[in-house]
Amino acid sequence: MRSGSVPEARWGLRATQAAVFVLLVAAWEVASRLRWLDPFFFSRPSSVAERVARWFASGEVYVHIYVTSLETLLAFLVGSLLGVGVGFAFALSPALSRVFDPYVKVANAMPRIVLAPIFTLWFGLGILSKVAFGVTLVFFVVFFNTYQGVREVDRNVLNNARMLGATDRDLLRHVLLPSALVWILSSLHTSVGLALVGAVVGEYLGSARGLGYLIHQAEALFDTTGVFAGLVVLAGFVLVVDLLVSSVERHLLRWKPPSHVEEAL
Amino acid sequence: MKLASPPGTCAVRLQGCRRSFRTPDGGVYVALDRVDLEVRAGEFVALVGPTGCGKSTLLNLVAGLLPPDAGRVEVFGSPLEGINRRASYLFQQDVLLPWKTAEENVMLGLVFRRVPREEARRQARAWLERVGLRGFENRYPHQLSGGMRKRVALAQNLIVDPEILLMDEPFAALDVQTRQLMENDLLRIWQEERKTVLFVTHDLEEAIALSDRVVVLSAGPAARPVGEFPVDLPRPRDVTEVRLDPAFGELFRRIWDLLRGEVLRAFRLGP
Numbered sequence: 001m002r003s004g005s006v007p008e009a010r011w012g013l014r015a016t017q018a019a020v021f022v023l024l025v026a027a028w029e030v031a032s033r034l035r036w037l038d039p040f041f042f043s044r045p046s047s048v049a050e051r052v053a054r055w056f057a058s059g060e061v062y063v064h065i066y067v068t069s070l071e072t073l074l075a076f077l078v079g080s081l082l083g084v085g086v087g088f089a090f091a092l093s094p095a096l097s098r099v100f101d102p103y104v105k106v107a108n109a110m111p112r113i114v115l116a117p118i119f120t121l122w123f124g125l126g127i128l129s130k131v132a133f134g135v136t137l138v139f140f141v142v143f144f145n146t147y148q149g150v151r152e153v154d155r156n157v158l159n160n161a162r163m164l165g166a167t168d169r170d171l172l173r174h175v176l177l178p179s180a181l182v183w184i185l186s187s188l189h190t191s192v193g194l195a196l197v198g199a200v201v202g203e204y205l206g207s208a209r210g211l212g213y214l215i216h217q218a219e220a221l222f223d224t225t226g227v228f229a230g231l232v233v234l235a236g237f238v239l240v241v242d243l244l245v246s247s248v249e250r251h252l253l254r255w256k257p258p259s260h261v262e263e264a265l
Numbered sequence: 266m267k268l269a270s271p272p273g274t275c276a277v278r279l280q281g282c283r284r285s286f287r288t289p290d291g292g293v294y295v296a297l298d299r300v301d302l303e304v305r306a307g308e309f310v311a312l313v314g315p316t317g318c319g320k321s322t323l324l325n326l327v328a329g330l331l332p333p334d335a336g337r338v339e340v341f342g343s344p345l346e347g348i349n350r351r352a353s354y355l356f357q358q359d360v361l362l363p364w365k366t367a368e369e370n371v372m373l374g375l376v377f378r379r380v381p382r383e384e385a386r387r388q389a390r391a392w393l394e395r396v397g398l399r400g401f402e403n404r405y406p407h408q409l410s411g412g413m414r415k416r417v418a419l420a421q422n423l424i425v426d427p428e429i430l431l432m433d434e435p436f437a438a439l440d441v442q443t444r445q446l447m448e449n450d451l452l453r454i455w456q457e458e459r460k461t462v463l464f465v466t467h468d469l470e471e472a473i474a475l476s477d478r479v480v481v482l483s484a485g486p487a488a489r490p491v492g493e494f495p496v497d498l499p500r501p502r503d504v505t506e507v508r509l510d511p512a513f514g515e516l517f518r519r520i521w522d523l524l525r526g527e528v529l530r531a532f533r534l535g536p
């Protein structure tokens with residue numbers, strides 16, 4: 001990396017990104033005002049902004065954001081814990097992994113969306129069915145990464161720790177878990193994203209609260225402005241979650257060397 | 266610090282040891298056979314032999330990481346079962362944990378021994394200083410050079426105060442200058458601590474410069490010690506200066522006469 005030119009390059013990039021955004025929004029607004037786009041189907045940025053502002057002003061949107069956040073968080077936590085647990089069990093017990101290998105493959109290959117109605121049936125319209133749905137998405141990503149992470153641990157590294165006096169529990173805590181964590185963290189964006197997808201899609205299919213419900217509701221009323229406003233709130237939400245994940249990742253992976261690709265650029 | 270075991274006792278004894286491996290095509294490859302070897306307490310023994318003859322395998326037997334198929338491994342007179350708790354092992358490969366700092370890596374052995382954190386940290390700092398890494402305590406392995414990582418690994422091995430130190434070509438990957446510095450540091454520390462050392466190398470000059478005795482391993486398969494040469498060069502030594510000693514050259518020629526044959530044999534047999 002050529003230091004010095006980096007901040008300028010970054011500012012240039014940010015400015016270009018902002019310009020693209022402004023241009024697109026302006027084009028949309030103008031096209032809609034000139035009736036090139038039918039406002040009934042396409043709404044317009046100013047109306048969308050106004051709606052979003054009203055939602056926040058009246059406070060009615062907060063409960064939806066809260067519910068979606070809660071579902072996302074729970075799906076992520078439960079899916080990750082299960083994934084780490086089962087991933088470890090499989091990696092440390094070849095017998096277990098041989099027996100269950102075909103089941104895991106089939107379960108992972110199945111389009112999970114078909115489960116959503118069943119979960120609604122089992123767990124009702126509340127947050128539980130959304131969490132369960134999100135868990136089925138998150139679980140496999142974390143599971144595969146944990147399994148890989150544990151299997152990839154270098155034999156010499158393990159032997160070195162053993163020679164230094166590590167018990168099996170020490171190995172788990174100081175070598176195997178951190179090693180798996182590297183892999184799990186590398187998929188953190190994906191798994192958090194999937195937890196969110198699970199929550200929103202679940203809400204969309206049947207619920208009384210949440211950002212997915214908000215969008216679905218507007219859609220049912222042919223309220224295009226409402227749909228776009230819901231999408232804007234969702235996009236903002238995703239952005240915030242992603243920033244949070246990035247900062248957690250940066251903190252936990254601070255020991256990592258910068259990737260060679262980044263260095264070469 | 267623990268009192269060193271009385272000199273003259275036998276720290277390591279291999280008797281008729283044999284170790285084989287399964288080959289990918291379903292056969293069996295006998296790496297070591299009929300290996301007899303004794304290392305006295307406080308002695309620095311260098312083990313040389315052609316690449317692939319079974320030097321690392323022999324160290325693994327002494328470390329208790331591999332059991333022999335036949336024969337006995339004794340440590341201070343008792344048969345070895347499982348991991349050798351009285352030895353530490355400096356591996357050929359990089360084995361530091363990348364997510365731990367130099368200091369955390371060095372204190373690992375103490376953490377496993379349930380030494381309180383603060384005490385472990387204090388000792389780790391002291392050891393880092395002894396291997397010349399003061400000020401690098403909070404660096405992660407990727408922020409250190411290859412030579413520095415080896416120093417951290419050395420400190421990591423020495424902090425647990427092992428009676429026996431096994432070393433597998435520890436300096437093979439280093440450039441000549443770094444290597445000579447580290448060899449001298451190792452000799453200085455050994456002089457102070459009088460550990461029993463079993464040092465594997467494929468570099469005969471290094472073997473002579475460091476050790477009290479050079480053991481030559483034959484080419485595989487069924488490798489075994491085929492020659493032993495006491496090194497009675499004066500101590501304390503400087504590895505660069507000791508090479509200029511006429512006795513060094515004489516010893517080198519005698520050992521090389523034997524080793525060359527094994528190296529050629531290994532080369533002809535191929536891997």
Ligand SMILES: Nc1ncnc2c1ncn2[C@@H]1O[C@H](COP(=O)(O)OP(=O)(O)O)[C@@H](O)[C@H]1O
Pocket residue numbers: 286287296314315316317318319320321322323485
């Ligand atoms: N785990 C293993 N599985 C199969 N073969 C092995 C294994 N470890 C060592 N060998 C074989 O045993 C021989 C000796 O290996 P090694 O002890 O590593 O040699 P050296 O350290 O002298 O270079 C080699 O031919 C190697 O291929």
Ligand SMILES: [Mg+2]
Pocket residue numbers: 320321357433
């Ligand atoms: Mg080797």
